[in-house]
Amino acid sequence: xxxxxxxxxxxxxxxxxxxxxxxxxxxxxxxxxxxxxxxxxxxxxxxxxxxxxxxxxxxxxxxxxxxxxxxxxxxxxxxxxxxxxxxxxxxxxxxxxxxxxxxxxxxxxxxxxxxxxxxxxxxxxxxxxxxxxxxxxxxxxxxxxxxxxxxxxxxxxxxxxxxxxxxxxxxxxxxxxxxxxxxxxxxxxxxxxxxxxxxxxxxxxxxxxxxxxxxxxxxxxxxxxxxxxxxxxxxxxxxxxxxxxxxxxxxxxxxxxxxxxxxxxxxxxxxxxxxxxxxxxxxxxxxxxxxxxxxxxxxxxxxxxxxxxxxxxxxxxxxxxxxxxxxxxxxxxxxxxxxxxxxxxxxxxxxxxxxxxxxxxxxxxxxxxxxxxxxxxxxxxxxxxxxxxxxxxxxxxxxxxxxxxxxxxxx
Numbered sequence: 001x002x003x004x005x006x007x008x009x010x011x012x013x014x015x016x017x018x019x020x021x022x023x024x025x026x027x028x029x030x031x032x033x034x035x036x037x038x039x040x041x042x043x044x045x046x047x048x049x050x051x052x053x054x055x056x057x058x059x060x061x062x063x064x065x066x067x068x069x070x071x072x073x074x075x076x077x078x079x080x081x082x083x084x085x086x087x088x089x090x091x092x093x094x095x096x097x098x099x100x101x102x103x104x105x106x107x108x109x110x111x112x113x114x115x116x117x118x119x120x121x122x123x124x125x126x127x128x129x130x131x132x133x134x135x136x137x138x139x140x141x142x143x144x145x146x147x148x149x150x151x152x153x154x155x156x157x158x159x160x161x162x163x164x165x166x167x168x169x170x171x172x173x174x175x176x177x178x179x180x181x182x183x184x185x186x187x188x189x190x191x192x193x194x195x196x197x198x199x200x201x202x203x204x205x206x207x208x209x210x211x212x213x214x215x216x217x218x219x220x221x222x223x224x225x226x227x228x229x230x231x232x233x234x235x236x237x238x239x240x241x242x243x244x245x246x247x248x249x250x251x252x253x254x255x256x257x258x259x260x261x262x263x264x265x266x267x268x269x270x271x272x273x274x275x276x277x278x279x280x281x282x283x284x285x286x287x288x289x290x291x292x293x294x295x296x297x298x299x300x301x302x303x304x305x306x307x308x309x310x311x312x313x314x315x316x317x318x319x320x321x322x323x324x325x326x327x328x329x330x331x332x333x334x335x336x337x338x339x340x341x342x343x344x345x346x347x348x349x350x351x352x353x354x355x356x357x358x359x360x361x362x363x364x365x366x367x368x369x370x371x372x373x374x375x376x377x378x379x380x381x382x383x384x385x386x387x388x389x390x391x392x393x394x395x396x397x398x399x400x401x402x403x404x405x406x407x408x409x410x411x
Contacts, residue, residue, distance in 0.1 A: 079347065083096045096348075116138040117133040117199045119251045120169075131251060134249075136199060143194070175196050176195050204227040241297055247307045247314065265293070265299065274358075302327050302328045311331065327402075328375050331368040331369040
C-alpha cells in the first residue's frame with residue numbers, strides 16, 4: 001500500500017547544495033608598465049614578482065582620499081588576495097568566504113536568520129532576487145522574483161558579490177533597510193523599505209484548490225522529505241486524484257531530499273539525476289529508491305524562474321520519467337554541486353565539484369527545465385487580501401489557477 005510505505009521513516013545522507021552566486025569586480029585605473037614574471041613558478045607554487053611590485057607601489061605611494069579611511073590589516077590583505085584568486089576561475093558558485101561572510105552563509109544554511117527574507121543570486125551578470133520567501137518582510141514589502149538589485153541603503157551593489165550584498169541587507173532586528181530594485185520588465189527604479197526580522201524558512205503548505213490537491217514546497221531542507229511525506233498522506237486522505245506540486249520560488253537545498261521526494265513517484269531503479277564529478281567527470285547516477293509509486297494519479301509540477309537546484313532535479317526527474325507534466329516558466333538553471341570546506345580562522349570556501357543532468361541527459365545549468373505548458377506570470381509573489389486570517393485557497397494566484405486547469409485537462 002502507498003500509504004503504508006509513506007509511513008516508514010528514513011535517514012538522510014546530507015549533501016548541501018545552496019543557491020548563492022558570485023559577482024565579478026570592475027576597476028577604474030591609470031595605465032602604467034612594469035617588467036614582471038609569471039605568478040607561478042615552474043613547480044606550480046606562487047612566486048610573483050608582479051605581486052611584490054604592486055605591494056611596494058601601494059606601500060610607498062598610496063594615500064587615502066577620505067580622512068576616515070584606515071589601512072587594511074594583514075588579514076584583510078590575505079583574504080583579498082585569496083578572493084581574487086578564487087574569482088579568477090569565473091565560476092559564480094565557487095566562492096571564498098572571509099569569517100564574517102562565512103558565518104552569514106552558515107546561518108542561511110541552518111534555515112533561521114535575521115534579515116528580510118529573500119534569496120539573492122546572479123543571472124546574466126546582474127544581481128537579482130531569485131525569490132522572496134513566503135510571508136517574509138521582503139514579500140510583504142513588494143520584492144518580487146526577478147527584481148534586479150541596484151543599491152542597498154544608497155550603496156551601489158553592481159560590483160559586489162552576492163555574499164557582500166547579503167551582509168549589507170542583514171542587520172539588527174527591527175531596523176530598516178532600503179533596497180532599490182528594478183522590477184521585471186520595468187525601467188523605473190523602485191525604492192523599497194523593509195523592516196528586518198528573524199527569518200524562518202518555511203517548508204510545506206497544502207491546500208485543496210480548484211479540483212486539485214496542491215503541495216507548496218518552499219525548500220529542500222533536512223526535514224523536507226519527511227514533511228512532504230506527511231503532505232502526501234493528507235493527499236491520499238483527501239480522495240482526490242489530481243496532485244500539483246508547486247515549486248515556484250524554491251531555491252533548492254539538500255540533494256538527498258530531492259532524491260527522496262522523487263522516489264515517491266519514480267519507479268524503483270529508474271534514474272532521477274545524473275551527477276558528473278571531478279576533472280574526469282566520473283558519472284554517479286542517483287536512482288529512485290521506490291519509496292512509493294503513484295500509479296493512477298494525475299500529477300503536475302509548477303515552476304518559475306525562482307525554481308532552482310534541487311527543484312530542477314525533482315521537476316526534471318518527474319518530467320523525463322513521464323510521471324508528471326511541468327507547467328509555468330523556465331527554471332533558474334542551477335545544475336551544479338558545491339562542497340563547503342571550513343577553515344580554523346572562521347573562513348570557508350565553497351567549491352563546485354560536480355554537474356547535474358536530467359534522466360534524458362539535459363544539462364540543468366545550461367538549459368534549466370523547460371515546462372511542457374508555458375504559463376507566464378511576472379512574479380511568483382501571490383496577491384492576498386489584507387485579512388490576516390486569509391487562507392491559501394482564498395488568495396489570488398492566476399498562475400496557479402491556470403496550472404490547475406491544465407492539470408485537470410490531462411485527467
